[in-house]
Amino acid sequence: LKLAASDLLRLGIVDGLIPEPAGGAHADHDATARSIKAALVAQLAKLERVTVNDLLSARYERFRGFGALSESGAAIASSAEQPWWRRIPKMLGGDRT
Secondary structure, eight states: OOOSHHHHHHTTSSSOOOOOOTTOGGGOHHHHHHHHHHHHHHHHHHHTTSOHHHHHHHHHHHHHHTTOBOTTSOBOOOSSSSOHHHHHHHHHTSOOO
Protein backbone atom coordinates (compact mmCIF):
# COMPACT_ATOMS: atom_id res chain seq x y z
CA LEU A 1 0.00 0.00 0.00
CA LYS A 2 3.02 2.31 0.31
CA LEU A 3 1.92 3.73 3.65
CA ALA A 4 5.40 4.36 5.06
CA ALA A 5 6.20 8.04 5.53
CA SER A 6 9.16 7.85 3.14
CA ASP A 7 6.93 6.31 0.43
CA LEU A 8 4.31 9.02 0.88
CA LEU A 9 7.00 11.69 0.58
CA ARG A 10 8.51 10.10 -2.54
CA LEU A 11 5.07 9.81 -4.15
CA GLY A 12 4.27 13.47 -3.39
CA ILE A 13 1.31 12.72 -1.15
CA VAL A 14 2.91 14.52 1.79
CA ASP A 15 5.03 17.66 1.61
CA GLY A 16 7.56 16.74 4.26
CA LEU A 17 8.33 14.66 7.29
CA ILE A 18 8.53 16.01 10.81
CA PRO A 19 10.93 14.07 13.02
CA GLU A 20 9.52 12.76 16.28
CA PRO A 21 11.21 13.47 19.59
CA ALA A 22 13.13 10.65 21.25
CA GLY A 23 10.69 8.04 22.52
CA GLY A 24 7.96 9.05 20.08
CA ALA A 25 5.44 11.86 19.81
CA HIS A 26 3.32 10.41 22.59
CA ALA A 27 6.25 10.62 25.02
CA ASP A 28 6.85 14.37 24.71
CA HIS A 29 3.83 16.39 23.66
CA ASP A 30 5.57 19.75 24.06
CA ALA A 31 8.51 18.78 21.84
CA THR A 32 6.11 17.35 19.29
CA ALA A 33 4.08 20.56 19.24
CA ARG A 34 7.24 22.65 18.83
CA SER A 35 8.39 20.47 15.91
CA ILE A 36 5.01 20.72 14.20
CA LYS A 37 4.86 24.48 14.73
CA ALA A 38 8.37 24.99 13.33
CA ALA A 39 7.58 22.90 10.25
CA LEU A 40 4.28 24.71 9.62
CA VAL A 41 5.77 28.18 10.09
CA ALA A 42 8.64 27.37 7.71
CA GLN A 43 6.33 25.94 5.05
CA LEU A 44 3.85 28.82 5.30
CA ALA A 45 6.69 31.34 5.02
CA LYS A 46 7.70 29.73 1.72
CA LEU A 47 4.19 29.39 0.38
CA GLU A 48 3.08 32.94 1.16
CA ARG A 49 5.60 34.18 -1.42
CA VAL A 50 4.02 32.10 -4.22
CA THR A 51 1.14 33.57 -6.20
CA VAL A 52 -2.32 32.09 -5.77
CA ASN A 53 -2.40 31.09 -9.44
CA ASP A 54 0.90 29.21 -9.11
CA LEU A 55 -0.32 27.46 -5.96
CA LEU A 56 -3.58 26.45 -7.61
CA SER A 57 -1.77 25.17 -10.69
CA ALA A 58 0.69 23.20 -8.57
CA ARG A 59 -2.13 21.71 -6.50
CA TYR A 60 -4.00 20.68 -9.65
CA GLU A 61 -0.89 18.99 -11.06
CA ARG A 62 -0.23 17.28 -7.75
CA PHE A 63 -3.70 15.78 -7.43
CA ARG A 64 -3.78 14.76 -11.10
CA GLY A 65 -0.60 12.74 -10.49
CA PHE A 66 -2.06 10.70 -7.63
CA GLY A 67 -2.73 7.11 -8.56
CA ALA A 68 -1.06 7.21 -11.98
CA LEU A 69 -0.11 3.63 -12.93
CA SER A 70 1.73 1.99 -15.78
CA GLU A 71 0.64 -1.21 -17.55
CA SER A 72 2.74 -3.24 -15.09
CA GLY A 73 0.91 -1.65 -12.17
CA ALA A 74 3.95 0.34 -11.01
CA ALA A 75 3.42 3.97 -10.06
CA ILE A 76 4.60 6.44 -12.68
CA ALA A 77 5.48 10.10 -12.46
CA SER A 78 2.98 12.68 -13.68
CA SER A 79 3.53 14.38 -16.99
CA ALA A 80 5.28 17.31 -15.28
CA GLU A 81 9.09 17.28 -15.29
CA GLN A 82 9.29 17.41 -11.52
CA PRO A 83 6.74 16.98 -8.74
CA TRP A 84 5.06 20.24 -7.79
CA TRP A 85 6.68 20.43 -4.34
CA ARG A 86 10.11 20.44 -5.96
CA ARG A 87 9.13 23.33 -8.24
CA ILE A 88 7.90 25.60 -5.42
CA PRO A 89 11.44 26.59 -4.33
CA LYS A 90 12.24 27.49 -7.95
CA MET A 91 9.17 29.73 -7.96
CA LEU A 92 10.69 31.37 -4.91
CA GLY A 93 14.15 31.60 -6.45
CA GLY A 94 15.83 29.15 -4.06
CA ASP A 95 16.87 25.54 -3.73
CA ARG A 96 14.96 22.77 -1.99
CA THR A 97 16.18 22.18 1.54
